[in-house]
Amino acid sequence: MAPYASDDSTTAGEADEQRSGRRRAARYVVPVTVIGLAAATIGLVPALADSGDPDLQEITAQQLIEKIAKSDVQQLSGTVKISADLGLPDLGGLEDSLMSGAASPDGGGSSAEPASRLMELASGTHTLRVAADGPDRQKLSLLENAAEYSIVHNGKDVWGYDSKSNEVYHGIASGSPKHEQRQPPALPKDFAEEALKAVGDTTSVTVDGTAQVAGRDAYKLLIKPKQSGSTVGAVTVAVDAKTGMPLKFTLTPASGGAAVVDAGFTRVSFAKPAASTFDFTPPKGAKVTEEKDVPGTADKSPKRAPESGKGLGKGLDGLDGMKTIGEGMPSGEAGGDLGGFMNSLGDKVNGRFGSGTVFSTRLVNALMTDDGKVYVGMVTKDTLVKAANAGR
Structure with missing residues (x-):
């Protein structure tokens, strides 16, 4: 350089x-x-x-x-508009049912839990209000129709608040000695x-x-x-x-058309936000869920997907960014209605590797071969088939 x-x-x-x-x-x-x-x-x-x-x-x-x-902005406040259009298949009410079940009392979840709520940014158009004052104080609010969801990080505490359900989630700040929790990108x-x-x-x-x-x-x-x-x-x-x-x-x-991801400030200031911006007290009558009370939060360390064979990060005519990421149940063994449902979401393909199904979005494509290998990348369907034929 x-x-x-x-x-x-x-x-x-x-x-x-x-x-x-x-x-x-x-x-x-x-x-x-x-x-x-x-x-x-x-x-x-x-x-x-x-x-x-x-x-x-x-x-x-x-x-x-x-x-x-070299940029080291520590203090800011503003409004961000984010739009995401990955072209995911329409699953009808299935996705909503799964999400509501995960946040139900029987499931031990909370509608105010930060990681699941921020996943909403993966589709549609959203408006965020953001503020930061150094590494220990941040606030992000997701503005909704007649409601608001906020995440407040102040010192060791992280609060999530859903005004619609009047639910509060309290956890330990990301990066603390207890555990580290990776959040989806938002800014x-x-x-x-x-x-x-x-x-x-x-x-x-x-x-x-x-x-x-x-x-x-x-x-x-x-x-x-x-x-x-x-x-x-x-x-x-x-x-x-x-x-x-x-x-x-x-x-x-x-392929053209609308942006897959478009995220930008519509208003921004680099002045120090008021200290009160990061204050939070659970509202009266709110249901408060402590992180330690939620099943599955004892160990949130990242888990690597199992790898089978060699990754496609190098070689294969420079097709960087693709990898065989797993090996499991052959797609033909996915029983009954589930197997048929999964196959209906993709396109059947054949090649020297055998046969499989390609699941596509506007950006990311995945090939699941019938013998259980999975190839994923921001590449076309034909490129995935070429990778599988190369036997990587």
Whole structure:
């Protein structure tokens, strides 16, 4: 990675800060097997402001990635709009029934439990209010029709509150010694970090002009796969010109149409939020569920999927991001109605590997072979079949 240019006026402290920034940026430019973006040859051509957009100082893609890595925003408040359209099959009332059963009293769940509620962001359009004051104080509110769901992290405590059901969930802060709980991405920076981890040598990364997001000047970072077979069309990240924080993230599919994920601030301030923002006391009459009382929360450490054979993260003509992730019951053995239901959601395919079923969304496809292997990636159905034929 090329260093920033510096002149004789650079102080020792500034030089140290630049070196620190480059070290933090380094984790983004190491080839990593994720999501089939299989990312980036860094564009070195400076971007000029588009007509009508902010006229900002020229910057290269490499410098912009470093700017993101060095960003250390500790305090903010604002509103985020997030839309997700993965093109998942319509399961009718089945999904709602499963979710309501998981949160029912008999199931020991709570409608205020954070992880399950944040999974709602995986589909549809949602509006969030967010606030942060350092690593120990954050608040996220999911605004709904005539209701609101909030997660409040204040010190060691995490509170979830569902105003519709008047239920409260109380747990231990993520990252505490007791356990660590991974939450789904919700903010533009969360999505951007995942995309930047994929930086490698088979995707083009350039600066694609400038924009204004939530009233702030921003550069646009454009990530596009070079190889064929990817379901990803492009990723665009709008990066705040002053702070380096991603303000908007958009992922469009290769098939065209609406964005698969579009998350961006509509309002943002980097002033310190009022301390009262993070205060929470369970409302009178609310049902309070303690984390320790919920079945299955004794050990929340991440579990790796069992692997069968060799992963497809390397080789196979550069089809990074694909992997054989499991081996289990052959699909033909899924008994009775369940087997028929599962097969109805996918397309039967055949090849040198035998036969199987491909389950598709607008972005992620999965091939389950009849002998129990599973291939998953942000790649097309034909690419999955090619992977299975290669016997990886």
